[in-house]
Amino acid sequence: MPRIDLDSIAQTNATGYPAPHAAQVAERWYRRLGPASGLTDFGVSHVVLKPGTASSQRHWHEDEDEFLVLLAGEAVLVEEGTRTPMRAGDMAAFPKGEANGHHLCNESAADCVFLAVGRPSTSDCHYPDIDMHLSNGVYRHKDGSSF
Amino acid sequence: MPRIDLDSIAQTNATGYPAPHAAQVAERWYRRLGPASGLTDFGVSHVVLKPGTASSQRHWHEDEDEFLVLLAGEAVLVEEGTRTPMRAGDMAAFPKGEANGHHLCNESAADCVFLAVGRPSTSDCHYPDIDMHLSNGVYRHKDGSSF
Numbered sequence: 352m353p354r355i356d357l358d359s360i361a362q363t364n365a366t367g368y369p370a371p372h373a374a375q376v377a378e379r380w381y382r383r384l385g386p387a388s389g390l391t392d393f394g395v396s397h398v399v400l401k402p403g404t405a406s407s408q409r410h411w412h413e414d415e416d417e418f419l420v421l422l423a424g425e426a427v428l429v430e431e432g433t434r435t436p437m438r439a440g441d442m443a444a445f446p447k448g449e450a451n452g453h454h455l456c457n458e459s460a461a462d463c464v465f466l467a468v469g470r471p472s473t474s475d476c477h478y479p480d481i482d483m484h485l486s487n488g489v490y491r492h493k494d495g496s497s498f
Numbered sequence: 499m500p501r502i503d504l505d506s507i508a509q510t511n512a513t514g515y516p517a518p519h520a521a522q523v524a525e526r527w528y529r530r531l532g533p534a535s536g537l538t539d540f541g542v543s544h545v546v547l548k549p550g551t552a553s554s555q556r557h558w559h560e561d562e563d564e565f566l567v568l569l570a571g572e573a574v575l576v577e578e579g580t581r582t583p584m585r586a587g588d589m590a591a592f593p594k595g596e597a598n599g600h601h602l603c604n605e606s607a608a609d610c611v612f613l614a615v616g617r618p619s620t621s622d623c624h625y626p627d628i629d630m631h632l633s634n635g636v637y638r639h640k641d642g643s644s645f
Binding site: 353354355385388389390392393415420422428435441445446453466468469470 | 501502532535536537538539540542562563565567569570575577584587588589590591592593594596598600613615616617
C-alpha cells in the first residue's frame with residue numbers, strides 16, 4: 352500500500368547530538384518514511400515538534416540540499432539574523448553549501464508537524480551558534496577535540 | 499529567503515505527453531520548486547489539480563522513486579485494481595521498479611493541491627492503461643512506433 356500509514360512506523364526522538372546540545376531537540380519526535388516505504392533516492396522525515404522544541408541546532412550542510420513543508424501548526428524559521436513565521440502549507444528550501452544556518456523553532460503552545468526531505472548527511476555540517484562541528488559523521492568541538 | 503514564495507514561481511500546465519494522452523492532465527497546474535530555490539539533489543513540484551484532472555497518466559518508473567503529500571483538497575490514488583482516498587496530510591511513496599502504475603485523480607469539485615518529490619526521470623516509464631511508453635526521453639507507442 353503506497354499510502355503511508357504513520358501509525359505503523361516507529362516514532363523516535365533519537366539524536367546523535369552530544370550533551371548539552373541534545374536538549375534542544377529532546378521533544379522532536381520523528382519517523383523516517385524512506386526506509387519504511389522503500390525509498391532510497393532521497394529521505395523523508397515526518398516530524399512532530401513539541402512546544403519549545405527546535406528541529407535541530409541551527410546548521411547548514413556543505414553538500415546536501417534540504418526541503419521542508421509544514422503540515423500543521425506553526426514555527427519560526429530562524430536563520431542568520433532573520434526570523435520567518437511559518438504555518439501549514441509553507442515551504443522552505445536550503446540549497447547545499449549556502450552558509451546560512453537554519454532551524455525551525457516551535458515557539459507556539461501546540462504541536463508543529465512538518466516533513467523534511469533530503470539525502471543522508473555525509474558532508475561537513477556547520478553549527479554557527481554552538482561549539483560543535485560534524486565531519487566524517489563525528490560531532491566534535493570546533494577545535495577538533497572530542498565531546 | 500528560503501521560505502518559498504509560490505507567487506514568484508511561474509505556474510505551467512505543460513506536458514510532454516502526445517495527443518490524445520495530454521488531455522487528462524490539461525488542468526494540472528504545477529510549479530517546479532527545485533530550480534527556483536536552488537535545489538539539485540531532488541526535485542519538488544507544487545501541483546494544483548483542478549476537478550476532473552489526473553496527476554499523470556497511470557505509470558511507474560523503472561529507476562526513480564517518487565513521494566507525494568497532499569496539502570489541500572482530496573484525490574483518489576488509483577493503482578492496479580485499487581482506489582485509495584487521499585486527503586490533506588496523506589502521503590504516498592512509490593519505490594522505483596515496483597510495477598504497479600499509479601496516479602492521483604481529482605474526482606472532487608474542488609482543487610486538490612499536492613507536492614511531488616523525485617529525481618528527473620531518465621529511466622523507462624511504463625503506462626499500463628494506454629498505448630504509450632517512455633524510453634530515452636521519447637514517448638512512443640508500445641510497439642516502438644512514433645506518435
